[in-house]
Structures are given as C-alpha cells and as structure tokens.
Amino acid sequence: MDTLWQFVTQYGYWAVVVGGLVEGETLLILAGFAARLGYLDLPAVMAVGAFMGAFSDVLLFSLGRWRGKQVLARWPKVLRYRRRFNRLVARWGMLVVVAMRFMYGMRWAGPILLGMSDMPWPRFLLFNLIGASLWGFLAAGAGWMFGAAAQAMLKDAQAMQGWLLGALVVLALCFAGWRAWRGRTNGVSG
Template sequence: MTLAQLLADYGYLAVFCGTVLEGESILLLAGFAAHQGYLSWPLVVLLALCGGTLGDQLFFWLGRRYNTALLRRLPAGEQRAEQVNRLLLRYDAGVIIGVRFMYGLRVIGPIVIGMSRVPAWRFVCFNLLGAAIWAPLIAGTGFLFGQSLQWLFADLKRYQETALLAAIALLIVGKLLLRWRQRRRSDHIRVDE
C-alpha cells in the first residue's frame, strides 16, 4: 500500500480523530499533505474545526461531571489547574479561545474550565470561535511549509547547474593550489639542502 493510498483511505479520519485529542502535529501534517494534493485543504480545516470543537467539549463535560476526581488522575493536573483557574478569573473568554494554543493545557484546560463556574453556553460559543481560529491557522502553517519547500527546491533546481559548475571550479582551483604549495615546499627543501 502506498502513502497516497493510505492518505486517501485514512487521512481524513486521522485528521478528525487526531484533532479530537491533541491535534497540532496531525493537523500540520494534514496541511502539508493538502499542499501536496493528497488531501483537500478546506476539508482538512472543516474536519479539524469539528474535531477540535468536539474534543474540547468532551473534556469540558468530563470536567463538569467528574470534577476533581478526574484531575487527580492526570499527571501534573492540579498544578496546571491552578494556572488555568487564575487565568479564568480574569480572562475567561480569552482562556477558552486560547487554551488550545497553550502547550500542556490543551486537554487539561477544558477539563478545568468544565470544573469552573463558566456557563456551558459560554464555553460552547468561545470554544467554537477558538477552533475556527486554530484549525485554519495550524493547517495553513503545514500548507505554507509545503509551499516553502516547493520554492526552495524550485530555486535549487534552477541554480543546480551553476552550483555544480562552481563546485567543479572550486575543486580544480583547490587541486591547483595544493600542487603549487607542494612544489613550493619541495623547492624550499631543495634550496635548504
């Protein structure tokens, strides 16, 4: 089975499932695959938007339902919960939108927000807005990475002959310099004798 076939068969499913959980790495790769023509960029963004929103909603409701019992099971959960709670008191809308961009808080953040007094409807609205910013931004970064590689290699191809000629010229000049130096040394040694 080829990579193209794997992407055609499972690429969109991987984007959706990956974005339900964490998502950045899979979404960057999906953006790159979209640039290469293996996946549709609009569909990647749509699936990431849905998966990211659904995942955070799920974690929010888990936090609302299981509260601190769930938090105790997560490594370093209580420390990160304090961070999120401090931020929530001052900037709840910004935290809900931005938690998906904060390293180490992507899963624990919605759980802690679910444990807080933030109304569910407020979380739904700002979570959707955050996902609508996040999905095209991360997928677009992967897409632009693919575009940058294409430009880089296109430029390398254009200058390949020139670079090859320059490398050959440097080798010839280097050999001539080595021979000249060896002759000079041997002449210097003869004079000393």
C-alpha cells in the same frame, strides 16, 4: 517525524481526525503541508481539524462536569493549574476558552477545569467552536505556508543547481591544479 508524515499521507483525513482528537498541532501542520503537495484539500483539513478539536474539548468539558473531582484526585498536577486558570477566566472571561488550546499545558486540563466551573454549556460551546476554528485555520495554514516556502526554496535551488555544479567543477579543477603545482614545486626543491 517521518512516521507521522507517513501516517498523514497514508490515512489522510482519518489522520486529521486522530490529530484533532488526541495530539493536535503536529498532525494538523503536516496535513496542511500534505494539502500543499496535493494529497489533501486544505479547507477540508482545516474543517476536520477544527471540528475534531472542538469535539475533544466537549468530551473533556463533559468529563469535568461529570467526574471533575475524580480527575483531580487522579492527576494532582491538574489541581495546580486550577487556581491560576480560574483567575485567568475571572479576568479574561471567554477569551480564555478561545485561547486555551494555544496555552501550553491547557490542551487537556483547560476543558476539564472549565467543566468543573459554573460556565454554561452554550457559552462554552460557542467560544470553544470559535477557538477550535481559529486553531484549525492557523495550524493547517502554517503547514500550507511551510509547504509554499519549501517549494519556493526547492525551485530556487533547482534554478541554481547548474551554477552550483559549475562552481564545484571549477573548485575541483583549481584544487587539482594547486595540488599538481605544489607537487612539482616540492619535487623540484627536494
């Protein structure tokens, strides 16, 4: 996690580009946290993450249209998802396009499988953009909110720091007094 944090703080929006293209949530959440700390701008993080997420899905959708059968031959695990995914699309329609980036295992496979379907390009583009925008907003927003919570906890900890230090000093003095008393009682009775 430290390496990813360093990647985000060192490369900023370029890290968000990479995160939107290949990995996703972790880098976008860290970028939202970085925005909270002032390294990046939150609306820019959300926009870049959403755009790159949508762009990667368009590339994968195109791959499904162009070479879907070869992809399934090379990665048979994706084939196992195909029937279930087609049933989801038949039942829920375009909501699946919006939700696929939130479904485990569908980040890469979903757009490829949709590309192999008869879904029209304009419909895919519209609902993919909606899903990517929602994803960018929620993931970066989660990082921002985590940052707010962490800052509040640290502020509270700083306010209580004097009290905690005082309590530790009192406990240490009590322990030292108890050990001295115990040493005298053991020495007297022996």
